[in-house]
Amino acid sequence: xTTIYVIAGLLALLGTMDxxxxxxxxxxxxxxxxxxxxxVKLLLLLMVFVVAYFKFTWSLRQFxxxxxxxxxxxxxxxxxEEDVQRFAKVNSLAGDExxxxxxxxxxxxxxxxxxxxxxxxxxxxxFIVLVLYRRDFLSHTYSAMxx
Numbered sequence: 270x271t272t273i274y275v276i277a278g279l280l281a282l283l284g285t286m287d288x289x290x291x292x293x294x295x296x297x298x299x300x301x302x303x304x305x306x307x308x309v310k311l312l313l314l315l316m317v318f319v320v321a322y323f324k325f326t327w328s329l330r331q332f333x334x335x336x337x338x339x340x341x342x343x344x345x346x347x348x349x350e351e352d353v354q355r356f357a358k359v360n361s362l363a364g365d366e367x368x369x370x371x372x373x374x375x376x377x378x379x380x381x382x383x384x385x386x387x388x389x390x391x392x393x394x395x396f397i398v399l400v401l402y403r404r405d406f407l408s409h410t411y412s413a414m415x416x
Contacts, residue, residue: 331363
């Protein structure tokens with residue numbers, strides 16, 4: 270899972286905070302802030318990816334449970350509508366958790382821009398909200414699901 274690599278990288282950055290601050294001070298639009306502010310930003314970014322990790326792993330467990338339920342299902346024609354609804358509910362819950370993990374990545378990407386400048390963070394976050402809105406409510410996929 271790439272989330273583990275992101276978390277490991279962020280933990281490594283915590284150990285090299287001085288080098289990170291020096292490198293960032295060379296960026297033309299970077300805002301100069303204290304070491305404590307850098308640490309808070311990095312810890313918050315780390316938290317976003319820890320949440321993503323748990324969302325993804327919980328989603329995988331739910332999809333695994335669903336595959337077990339499907340494998341243990343009664344033969345065709347002997348099942349009930351309750352079985353179908355139960356399978357659909359577990360599938361929906363697993364998909365929701367996976368979607369939340371993906372969204373954590375999107376907003377984690379926006380949070381990276383917070384290190385450069387707060388306004389850039391705001392702009393990228395707003396852009397991501399617009400992209401997600403478009404994908405959730407204006408996409409061809411959404412139209413196909415609603416048909």
